[in-house]
Amino acid sequence: MTTDMENKPIPVVAVFDVGKTNKKLLLFDQNYQVVWERSARFMETVDEDGDPCENLESLRLSIFDALHEVLRKHEFDIRAINFASYGASLVYVDVDGKPLTPLYNYLKEFPFAIQQQLYNTYGGETVFALETASPPLGSLNSGLQLLRLKRERPDLFRHIAHAMHLPQYLSFLVSGQLCADLTSIGCHTALWDFNKNNYHQWVEDEGLVNVFPKIFPGDTAFESTFLGKSYLVGVGLHDSSAALIPYLLFFQEPFVLISTGTWCISLNPFNETRLTMSELQQDCLFYLSYLGKPVKASRLFAGYEHEIQSKRIADFYQVTTAKFRLMEIDWGIIACLEAEDHTTELKSFEKIDLKRYDNYEIAYHSLLFHLVKAQVAATKLVLQGTAVSRIFVDGGFSKNPIYMSLMAREFLDIEVFAATMPQATALGAALLMHQHWNTSTIPANLLELKLFTSHNIS
Template sequence: MKVPVCAVIDIGKTNKKLFLFDENYKIVLEKSGQFPETTDEDGDPCEDVALLTSWVDESLQEVLALEEYDIKAINFSTYGASLVHVGEDGTPVLPLYNYLKPYPELLKKQFYDTYGGEQEFTRRTASPILGSLNSGMIIYRLKYEKPEVLAKIKYSLHLPQYVGYLVSGQYVSDITSIGCHTNLWDFDNNAYHDWVHQENILEKLAPTEPGDKVVTKSINGQNRLVGIGLHDSSSALIPYLVSFLEPFVLISTGTWCISLNPFNHTPLTDEELQYDCLCYMQYNGKPVKASRLFAGYEHEQQTKRLASHFNKDTDHYKTVTYDARMINELKAGKKTDGIDFEHLSKPPMTEGLFGQRDLTGFESYEQAYHQLILDIVNQQIISTGLVLTESNVKRMFVDGGFGKNPIYMNLLAAAFPNMEIFAASVAQATSLGAALSIHRHWNTQALPPDLIDLRFYNSGSTYIQQ
């Protein structure tokens, strides 16, 4: 008998994956691929949309041909802030521009001067000024730099919806992509911002559909349910939302450490925007207040520096265990190295503390590494604290790399003694969230209670396996 499954295509910047989840949300099959970037017309690196399109089609056909699985549903999660511009025939008419592509300063100034100034605009759209990372600005740029190309575009689809279109043939927009620092969404009015109408951009945006919508599509002679796709940050939150009813905050750690509070619906303040706060949108249309810290990148750079100075392997930090006495000594010593701490603790906190420290002042790699994590956690406390205001949150979950770091976790538990702090582990949370978002359409079973593995850390610096 065939196993009923949901297929999820998960597109990351580096890894492209396809998963099959059974009705208990266990991964029964995984495929992955990588391919080189290409360049756009300016020579800037970008995703090769032709290779991506081929990979999606070929990978899906491979799993559809497997006799042991009955693919009931298909959904998608991808990185955000990226648009695929398709023409009347549904094929891309432009490169898939990288969200790190430099943005013209004069055009940016023109935009914000026209639409109320930076401070008020960023507050209304919950979108810090991020250039091409504000994906709506890509369409604005096309209007003024390449109007003849803009005229050829039928729809500018966010990447999750483009990948969904490849399977369903449906042109849609999704609120988890529109509502994520795009400059498109007015959070005050819960609608597209006025500039979208005034610049006649709306016609280039496909109709908006709910994040849990599915369409029935005949694929390889069988009717299958196809979702519309989700932005990865919003998708990764779903396993937590379906597992826990009590208010919580999630720190999703990777290159960025993003603190997400789905239970804080207060409007962003100017100060929060300065500290790199923003809003994500859940698939159910509710905003999630979030703050970002570039801590994973800082950790990567500084552990390379430590390895070089102390003549250790770059991943030597993985062998360092938590030493409470060492932390107390570092705190008591208050090594400053002439660092302007007041400046570094103010917005936008893009600079790490540890990079300014003199490594010759440390007795060992272990001592220096404890100081690095202490510095990172001190900034994390400020960043996470911004999304905790005016919300009754008693639990904090940490997933990703820092959730596996005992020094980070123990320091975080000590910093928030009135909260329950958990290291959380979810296998492929982004893909799992995409499957869970359409659970009611394809799955005949109840949601399993063990989607997330938890490890509890208390402020006394020990952990208890859950």
């Protein structure tokens, strides 16, 4: 015999977590446990130049297909929806809200002349980069993508009614509300003047301000309906900034989060010291948090380098990379490696002839030894000037005992934790909707921490 309570649908918040590779829809219950998940991958398409890019139409259809699917599930009651997605990607729509161009890849080659003219007009590359906290990154500076359209395709540009970063476009699809968000604007877009805390003068001068919708706070919720069902829709968030949200909610003492994946990003929300040119040249910049506060960040392509070099080691010693996954640290090997020449260059290991090492264990320790040296140099860029007491490492490297033990040894005066927070990006987007739908208290056990010391005693 079933009770009414057993038949009652579970209240949930739905989050679309749209990465470059995986597109996920997750449902979180009132305790922020994932109760349902769907994942999809799409084939890339090409833009008018033949360059690879996201299939925007497939993504749009997938959003609606997924919503249709979960709304048919009577065991769930969707109360709110939010979005987290990669940055540096703009969607240009006409007056009817229809995209006018492909979703250009942020790695697409950018015309040097357009970039240089902009820099020359506004004080030179150094001044411009410091004011916008945006190293010269071509298409990765998403604001420049819009400038390029204005310069190269003026007829098309005239038809652009609105330009939205990808997270806000996804929100717009569901809510029908045009909006902009500071986490998307504030990630190396070259749009924001961090000194004036507003759009940079060039955005005004080029007439782009009116193309961008009104900026809404990151915890805004719009009322919307879909298939006769009412719910609240968030504005969407830049994924790296979303992953920081749970930590900001749980910890008040100064900390640094190292979010590890393909890119390893060190985020210090307690460091508002101005960027120096030296820091910019070392891939250090500012993000904006959902509260609109600067977050000093440094980036390292360490996850990618680890993947490439792990495969090189595995191929050389004729083993699988699975051999490396649970390997514990051997401090004797580390002591031997200490005597070798080493630098803080990310790619220093790739120059080493693997014949130097007797076995794959030594080679893999050496790879991690070199990667951590580079990571420490990158993280120290955001540590300066703040009394940080904890470093949290989440993502892939947090599960690597060698990496974590070496990091703990490098930061003897700071507690170094491996942080396990399943679906941190999606969870951050979900938590920002909390006040709008959830009457329960946010659970304190969403984050699992493991303290590392220099000898891996936890």
